[in-house]
Amino acid sequence: MNDISNTGVLHARPQADAHVIADDAEALAVAEQLALEFAVGAAERDRQRRLPYDELARFSASGLGGITVPREYGGADVSFVTLARVFAILCEADPSLGQIPQNHFGFLNVIRTLGSASQKQRYFSGVLAGKRLGNAGPERGSRNTTDVQTRLATADGELRVSGRKFYSTGALFAHWVPTKLLDEQGRLIAAIIERDSPGLTVIDDWSGFGQRTTASGSVVFNNVLVDPEAILPLWQTAGEPSLVGPVSQIIQAAIDAGIARAAVRETVRFVKEQARPWLDAGVERATDDPYVIRDTGLLHVELHAAEAVLERAARTLDRIRVAGVTAQTQAEASIAVAKAKVLTTEAALNGAEKLFELSGSRAVLEELNLDRHWRNARVHTLHDPVRWKYFAIGNYLLNDVLPQRHAWI
Missing domain, CATH: 1.20.140.10 (Butyryl-CoA Dehydrogenase, subunit A, domain 3)
Incomplete structure (x- = not known):
């Protein structure tokens, strides 16, 4: 699985293989140790806009990506106090690098809230093995950040999607790319798409003057196959209380x-x-x-x-x-x-x-x-x-x- 940035440089993404963190205390200790490593070179990464592939590989191997997985699925299920501390620790060292997992953890909470038992087993076990969730974000030219126009379509009995998203923090480095879409009835859903799916392209076109190495650029879907088992029906719980x-x-x-x-x-x-x-x-x-x-x-x-x-x-x-x-x-x-x-x-x-x-x-x-x-x-x-x-x-x-x-x- 490879990524090509807009600089034309080929990057190999690491295979998933991770330690499993046991509890809140270990999560904080691991975050402190990684922060010491990530702080070294943070200024140069920003200056050169060098994307943190190696650093994210260490993040995944450390097990920090799985700390919110529920205990019944093998995770530490840390508190929100610990989660907030972990982000603050990492972002003190390098806030661009520290921001990249925001959508990973945000969508893990969506899966926890809305996912089926089989979806939870699939994605939680993958995350504990070191896989990362990214994000295909809002759409440019829409009325606001919640305005979704991209739709699923059925072709030859398969679900396909075409469209373009932006502000996609984490997608360039991800194994799975969740995105919000409308189904054929116009209802809001979330689809979790394999990062290496044919027709899925992540473009490193983020040019913000700050948070420079988050790679929060574009995701393009060109007739990408969507697994029906990887769809969360957001419309079913729209308006219901949640965290x-x-x-x-x-x-x-x-x-x-x-x-x-x-x-x-x-x-x-x-x-x-x-x-x-x-x-x-x-x-x-x-x-x-x-x-x-x-x-x-x-x-x-x-x-x-x-x-x-x-x-x-x-x-x-x-x-x-x-x-x-x-x-x-x-x-x-x-x-x-x-x-x-x-x-x-x-x-x-x-x-x-x-x-x-x-x-x-x-x-x-x-x-x-x-x-x-x-x-x-x-x-x-x-x-x-x-x-x-x-x-x-x-x-x-x-x-x-x-x-x-x-x-x-």
Whole structure:
């Protein structure tokens, strides 16, 4: 199984073979170890836009991709608290690499929620063996991200699909590519398509100035065969309460928390090692400048507040998954995660901006590539606008209006 990027370079994707992680403690320990490895070369991968094939092979071999598989299918079934921590740990090291599994875990939760017993056995066992799920994302030119026009069609008794998707984070590196389609009755479904299916092409045309190595480009389906056993009828549960949206969102918030951590850590390091004090401060070291001291303290307060609310939101999801999801508890979960998303967004953006303000003009030198922290923060936080998070929270508190049910709230 091979991939050809738009640079014309041939990449061999590793075969699935993975360790199986036993519990939450091991998941966190493995994430910490991988983060140490992934941090090495992260700046150069961003600068050169070198896609992280080798790093993802290590991710899969480590067993981290299977940590949310339910215990009855052989997985660790870690808590949402642990899942959020894992994403934050990896994204502090390299947020582009850390973002790539977002759709893998998001769709694992969809399978857990909607899949049949045979589908769960098939995909959970594959993931535990090291296989990765990608994503064929929204369609360009549509009204919004939920507007799906691509349809299944029957030809000679077989189900086929043709169409084009974008924002397909993870598809280039995947073994399976889930995508949302309309069936022949116009109903919304999800189809999980083998990555090496004839007619399926992943194009590395992501050109964002941040999150540069996520390869969040296009997927093209040209009369691709769809296995009827690989279809999830999303329409059957449309409108029913679930944690699909809040789980997707808490992953996004954790990614932003990781970006914020990296920016704040880099600020402290640079100020200690290279920054000069402002002349009016009358001090010898930047670390003695009272305004630098004050703002550095504020950065840590903002970061730790965001992390605390993120963990509180994850604990809310853990509690609701055990107790059962109702319309009211789904709303509670969405609002809890929305609060975390607001704070992690602000911590990431402010932390990346303050990196330059406190470090001074030396920090803007191109060879340092410190701007990657701001670029990553700015691009990833566009995933879902926080202005609508504020609205959802306020409308819920003032008017008892439950938030919308989709993957962006």
